[in-house]
Structures are given as structure tokens and as C-alpha cells.
Amino acid sequence: MSIRFRLLFSFTSVVIVSVTLFMLAAYLLSVAATGDYRSVRSFYTIHYSLNPLSEEEESIFLDLKYLAKHDPAKLTDLTLLQNYDTQLKMVKAGLLVRKEARPVYTTPNLLEDNLAEALPDYEMGNYSIRNTMNVGSRFFSYAKFDFYFDAAKKEKGSIFVLRERSPFAELVRKMLPVLVGMFAFIVLLTGLILYRYVTRKIVIPLEGLRKSAERIKEGDLTNDLPPASKDEIGQLVMSFDEMRHRLQESIQLQLLYEENRKQMLSNISHDLRTPITTIKGYAEGIRDGVAQTPEKLKQYASAIHTRAGDMERMVEELFYYSKLDLKKEPFAFEEADAVSLLREIMLEHEIDFEREEVQLEWRNLPSRPIPILADREKLKRVVRNLLANSIKFMSRDPKIITVDIRLDEAEEAVTITIADNGPGINQEALPYVFDRFYRADDSRSPAAGGSGLGLAVAKQIIDGHGGEIAADSELFKGTEIYFTLPLLTKRR
Ligand SMILES: Nc1ncnc2c1ncn2[C@@H]1O[C@H](COP(=O)(O)OP(=O)(O)O)[C@@H](O)[C@H]1O
Ligand SMILES: [Mg+2]
Incomplete structure (x- = not known):
């Protein structure tokens, strides 16, 4: 049984039951009020006894009454009576004039065998002028006036203005089809309205839901459901759509990961092929006797050594990165002071700064220690990678590297910024510099140096510390890499 049919069915039964109960209640109420089970019927008769005639009929009746009072002889004048x-x-009413027991004039269509007996008796006081009567199967309401044709002879006369009414039983019989028809019409109409309502509010959204589910089954997750109403069905539709949306997102993420993995494989093979080709070239040179002199031989050998060193570094970095990525590189956290840790790291790089003629500047150096939880070796690696980038990319003099330590009490974090006045990174590249293998210039030549993993490793390590890392840069002006580390108090 479909929802449509079920609702239509239940609604129809509700209508039928309520109409029946209503009629029963009306009947019971009238019985209770009058104490008679035929009261419904007598209401009907009483109504017509009180108002037997319409206004026009009443005025003709009054004319006839006037005649009866003042000139009763005229009431035997058939032409006049016919006129009335x-x-x-x-x-649509009729006239009857009675003289003694015999009708003088009767409207032709009122002629019935037992009419004379059915007519009420004389009652000269004229107490009951209006009433109803049954003649055979016919039912009449009438107004009556009794008078004397000849007062001396006591010759009695009556005028009746009659109007046929359908008897109660017949009325019911007549009205029943109309009632049934109306009832059926109401049921049908409400059913139709209900059908439309249910269809719009329930069936159509459910249908949409089913179709959407079907499409999801077939792997199509793009099917947006229209925004639904706030009722239960609407909520269901919205939850379903949300689920679809999440599923779509997770699948897209999966695809992105997959794409990333492919890209990574291709990058690794590319980056490894270049030094291998070079090494192979030099090795062939030695084998084929191209390097004849001992100097040349030494030069070739050292070239091979350098390339092999590059490869070793790259493989080491890749290995390290993948260990971090797979969370297989444990963090050895210990309490440390951010300021002295940073001083220590900078001191370790003093020789590099001297060799590369780099000036180191400190900014906002706090006077008191800043306690953090740190894996010292890993943080050293982060700073080393950042400094290596700055030194590698800076070309013009004077080369300045700025270190800034800023304490943010409200955020319970310390922000360390390492800035240079190098060539900068263009804005399009900026969001990607922390991606593995990403290099802004994208010249994948070993001359540009590096594997594109330095910042990716830094990000993994800072993430592991519960901090954040970001870059800010302006072309030809310099680059700022800043990272936050939570203060020790916050971790406790
Ligand atoms: N200080 C900097 N100045 C200019 N560009 C930088 C700087 N640091 C990083 N970049 C850009 O970000 C890219 C990614 O850096 P990194 O992950 O360390 O890879 P790599 O150093 O191996 O190229 C670099 O290739 C470079 O284009
Ligand atoms: Mg680097």
C-alpha cells in the first residue's frame, strides 16, 4: 500500500466517521431536547404549520378572507374563483372553497378521492388557521378560514389556500442522493487536496531521496537535492543531502591523495634520475678512458662523489619526511627555553653565516626564558631548513637574516619568525611552499638545489609540536617564515 493511498484511505475514513457521528449527535440532541424520537419529523411539520404560505399566497388568502367576511356570496362565483x-x-399553490361538506371549487391538480375526508372540520372561532395535513401520500401546508355563507341559515363555508410540500419521507428520499453526492464530493475534494499536499510535502521529496540514493549507488554523488521544508521529511532530506555531500568530499579527498601519491612518485623518480644520469656519464668517462690524466680522473671521481652526496641527502630527507608522515618518527619532548634554544641553534650556524657573509639580526629578544615543550633535535632541523633556504636563495648584498621571537600571552604561544631579504616567493606559489616536493621556480634541476622537502619537513615537525607554520613574502624584498609553539603552561 503506497503512502498516498494509505493517507487518502485514512482521511476518507475520518471524514465518514466524523460525518456519521455528527448526524447521530444532531439526532440525539433533538431527541434529548424534545423527548420524542419522531421529533426531527415534527420539527418539519411545525415549521410548515407556522409558515404555510409565501407572501404572495398570503395576500391572496387575505383577499379571499376579506370577501368571506363582507361578501361571501361572491365565493360561489366560479369565474372569480378561477381568477384567484x-x-x-x-x-404554485392551490385553492379550495368548501360549502357545507362539499367543495364548491377545487384547483384541478388537487383533486383527490379522499380530499374531502382529509380536510379539517369547521371551526368557526378560526383558532387554527395555519396547519399541515396529509392527503393520501401527499403532504400539504395550508391557511384556512371558516365563515358563514348565510349567517341566518348557518350555511358554513371554508376557504383553503393550499401548498403542496414534499412529505418528510420523500424529502429525505429526494435529499439523500444530493446529500450522498455532496458528501462524496467533499470527500473527493478533500482527498484531492490532501493528495496534492501529501504529494508535494512527502511523496515528491521521498521520490527525490530515492532517486538520489539510486544515483549514489551508481557512483554519482553530484546530485544536489533541492532545499526542503523544516518538517521531519525535510530534515530527513537535508540529513541525506549532507551525508551525500560528506561522502562526495571524502571521495574527492581520496582522489586528491591518490593524485598526490602519483605526483610524489613521479617527482621522486625524476629527482633521482638526474644525478644517476650524471654519475653514469662520469663513470662511463672513466671506463672509456676519457679521463686520462690523474687530475681529470680525480675531477670525475669527485663529481661522482658530489652527486652521490646529493642523492644521499635527498634520500635521507625523503626517508625522514615519510617517517614523519607515517608518524613513525617519535618525538622526544623535553622542557626547553625557546630563547636559549634559538640562540644555541644560531650559534651552531655561525660558521655558515660567516662563510656566506650573512648578517644575523635579533628582534624583540625577550629577556626572560620562554618555557616550551620541544624535541630539540627536530626544532633544530626546522630552523636549519629555514636558514638553508634563506642562504640558498639570497643573492644580493647585504644578506640579512632576522630572527624575531614574540610572546603572545593571550594565545599562550610563542611566535618565531625567520626572515630574509632575498628574492621572495611570488603570491601564486606561496600557498604551496609547504607541500612536499614543491619548488616555486619549478626548475627541477639539481642546480636550484634541494628536494622541495625542506619546508614540508618543517611543517610536519611544527604540527607535531601542536604549532602552526606559515609564510609571508614579497617578491624582490624578502621572505618571512613564522611558526608558533604552544607555551608549556598551556600543555599542562
Ligand atoms: N627564503 C626563501 N626565499 C625564496 N624562496 C623560498 C624561500 N624559502 C622557500 N622558498 C621557496 O619554497 C620552495 C620550497 O622550499 P623547500 O621546501 O625548502 O624546498 P627546497 O629548498 O628543496 O627547494 C623553494 O623551492 C623556494 O621556491
Ligand atoms: Mg629547502
Whole structure:
């Protein structure tokens, strides 16, 4: 059974039950009020006894009454009576004039065998002028006036203005099809409205849900569901759509990872091939006797040594990165003072700065220690990678590297910035510098140096410390790499 049908069915039964109960209650109420189970029927008769005639009929009746009072002889004048009758017929009523027991005039369509017996008796006081009566199967409401044709002879006469009413039973019989029809119409109409409502609010969204589920089954996750209403169905649709959206996102992420992995493999093979080709070239030179002199031989051998060294570094860095990436490189955290740690690292690089003629500048150097939890060796590696980049890319004089330590009490973190006045990184490249293998110039020649892993490793290590790392740069002006480390207090 579909939801549509079920709802239509239940609604129809509700309508039927309520209409039945309503009618029953109305009947019971009238019985209770009058104490008679036929009361419904008597209401009907009473209504017509009180208002038997319409206004036009009433005025003709009054005319006739006037005649009966003042000139009763005229009421035997058939032409006059016919004239009145015609007027009455126009308003669908009839006329009867009685003299003693015998009708003098009867509207032709009222002629019935037992009419005379059915007519009420004389009642000269005219107490009951308006009433109803049954003639055979016919039901009439009437107004009556009794008078004397000849007061001396006591010759009794009556005028009746009659109007046929459908009897109660017949009325019910007549009305029943109309009632049933109306009832059916109401049920149908409400059913139709309900059908439309249910369809719009429930069935269509559910249908959409089903279609969407079907498409998901087939692997199509792009099917956006239209925003739904706030009811339960709408919430279901929204939850479903959210689920679809999440699924789509996770699949896209998966695809991105996959793409990344492919890219990484291709980068590794490319970066390893170049030094291998060079080494092979020099080795062939030696084998084929190209390097004849001992100096040349030495030169070739040292070239091979350098390239092999590059490869070793690259492999080592890659290995280190993948260990960090797989969380297989444990962190050895210990309490440390950020300021003295940084001083220590800079001291270790003093020889490099001297050799490369780099000026080191300190900014905002705090006077008191800044306690952090650090894996000293790994943090050293981070700073080493940053300094190596600055030194590698700086070309113009004077080469200045600035170290800035800033304490942010509110954030409970320390921000360390290492800046240079080198060539800078262009804005498009900036968001990617922390990606593995990424090099802004993308000249994948070993001359440009490096594997593109330095900043990726730095990011892994800072992440491991619960900090953040970011870059800021302006072309031809310099680059700033800054990272935050949470203060020790926060970790406790
Ligand atoms: N201080 C800097 N000045 C200019 N460019 C930089 C600097 N640091 C990093 N970059 C850019 O970011 C890229 C990624 O750096 P890194 O991950 O250390 O890789 P690598 O040093 O092996 O190229 C570099 O190739 C370079 O283009
Ligand atoms: Mg580097």
C-alpha cells in the first residue's frame, strides 16, 4: 500500500466517521431536547404549520378572507374563483372553497378521492388557521378560514389556500442522493487536496531521496537535492543531502591523495634520475678512458662523489619526511627555553653565516626564558631548513637574516619568525611552499638545489609540536617564515 493511498484511505475514513457521528449527535440532541424520537419529523411539520404560505399566497388568502367576511356570496362565483386560482397557480399553490361538506371549487391538480375526508372540520372561532395535513401520500401546508355563507341559515363555508410540500419521507428520499453526492464530493475534494499536499510535502521529496540514493549507488554523488521544508521529511532530506555531500568530499579527498601519491612518485623518480644520469656519464668517462690524466680522473671521481652526496641527502630527507608522515618518527619532548634554544641553534650556524657573509639580526629578544615543550633535535632541523633556504636563495648584498621571537600571552604561544631579504616567493606559489616536493621556480634541476622537502619537513615537525607554520613574502624584498609553539603552561 503506497503512502498516498494509505493517507487518502485514512482521511476518507475520518471524514465518514466524523460525518456519521455528527448526524447521530444532531439526532440525539433533538431527541434529548424534545423527548420524542419522531421529533426531527415534527420539527418539519411545525415549521410548515407556522409558515404555510409565501407572501404572495398570503395576500391572496387575505383577499379571499376579506370577501368571506363582507361578501361571501361572491365565493360561489366560479369565474372569480378561477381568477384567484390562476394567480395562486402562478406561485404554485392551490385553492379550495368548501360549502357545507362539499367543495364548491377545487384547483384541478388537487383533486383527490379522499380530499374531502382529509380536510379539517369547521371551526368557526378560526383558532387554527395555519396547519399541515396529509392527503393520501401527499403532504400539504395550508391557511384556512371558516365563515358563514348565510349567517341566518348557518350555511358554513371554508376557504383553503393550499401548498403542496414534499412529505418528510420523500424529502429525505429526494435529499439523500444530493446529500450522498455532496458528501462524496467533499470527500473527493478533500482527498484531492490532501493528495496534492501529501504529494508535494512527502511523496515528491521521498521520490527525490530515492532517486538520489539510486544515483549514489551508481557512483554519482553530484546530485544536489533541492532545499526542503523544516518538517521531519525535510530534515530527513537535508540529513541525506549532507551525508551525500560528506561522502562526495571524502571521495574527492581520496582522489586528491591518490593524485598526490602519483605526483610524489613521479617527482621522486625524476629527482633521482638526474644525478644517476650524471654519475653514469662520469663513470662511463672513466671506463672509456676519457679521463686520462690523474687530475681529470680525480675531477670525475669527485663529481661522482658530489652527486652521490646529493642523492644521499635527498634520500635521507625523503626517508625522514615519510617517517614523519607515517608518524613513525617519535618525538622526544623535553622542557626547553625557546630563547636559549634559538640562540644555541644560531650559534651552531655561525660558521655558515660567516662563510656566506650573512648578517644575523635579533628582534624583540625577550629577556626572560620562554618555557616550551620541544624535541630539540627536530626544532633544530626546522630552523636549519629555514636558514638553508634563506642562504640558498639570497643573492644580493647585504644578506640579512632576522630572527624575531614574540610572546603572545593571550594565545599562550610563542611566535618565531625567520626572515630574509632575498628574492621572495611570488603570491601564486606561496600557498604551496609547504607541500612536499614543491619548488616555486619549478626548475627541477639539481642546480636550484634541494628536494622541495625542506619546508614540508618543517611543517610536519611544527604540527607535531601542536604549532602552526606559515609564510609571508614579497617578491624582490624578502621572505618571512613564522611558526608558533604552544607555551608549556598551556600543555599542562
Ligand atoms: N627564503 C626563501 N626565499 C625564496 N624562496 C623560498 C624561500 N624559502 C622557500 N622558498 C621557496 O619554497 C620552495 C620550497 O622550499 P623547500 O621546501 O625548502 O624546498 P627546497 O629548498 O628543496 O627547494 C623553494 O623551492 C623556494 O621556491
Ligand atoms: Mg629547502
